[in-house]
Amino acid sequence: MATRAVFFDVDFTLIYPGPMFQGEGYAQFGARHGMQIDPARFAAAVNAAAPILDDDQRLVYEDELFIRYTRRIIEEMGGRGPALDACAREVYAEWAACQHFFLYDDVAPAMKELSAAGYRLGLISNSHRCLASFQQHFDLHGLVVAAVSSSAHGYLKPHPSIFEAALTLVGVAPDQAVMVGDSYRHDIEGAQRVGMRGVLVRRDGGEAGGEMNVPVISSLSELAPLLR
Secondary structure, rough: OOOOOOEEEOOOHHHHHHHOOOHHHHHHHHHHHHOOOOOHHHHHHHHHHHHHHHHOOOOOHHHHHHHHHHHHHHHOOOOOOOOOHHHHHHHHHHHOHOOOEEEEEOOOHHHHHHHOOOOOEEEEEEOOOOOOHHHHHOOOOOEEEEEEOOOOOOOOOHHHHHHHHHHHHOOOOHHEEEEEEEOOHHHHHHHHHHOOEEEEEEEOOOOOOHHHHOEEEEHHHHHHHHHH
């Protein structure tokens, strides 16, 4: 079946966080709440907190799940005290603000090329970010025909219902759609479970294992030729 629609994950596929969500930024969050946070421990802290999101089997979107994840990062970086919860909630709230993020250079050209070629483009995001504001902030209006966020939908990727909702909005069958994202578990496996195909984005140049049986690209500029 010919591809008619291409769906994109948002965070770390289309955009990446600026300094506010790196080690130094977390240290500044902590300082505002009277905590000393070690920026050098940021990467290890993110790895330590990851199971909070990855091990949740219900796949229900809940603010508290992400606040708990953020709180764990802060704790792993040395944050302690009664202001810990308030700090985590501030970080979580700010994550939704588009001005803290940057669009990858290859995104707009790739999306324009795909749209001009007749593909219907959509967004599926595990985020509480307003996707209409996201499109406006990054000047993507007119390129995206449908967007579904997990906070509005109620379920997180890889739950099948969020992919099915996006397919319904765009008006295509699963075998006519491709999901593009940086997470094999959330983006690719989730899409495959409902009959969509997947393309994994590895901007660091890493390759997926052969058992994944999915195309891997390092830039969205590779997407249009791949679909053709």
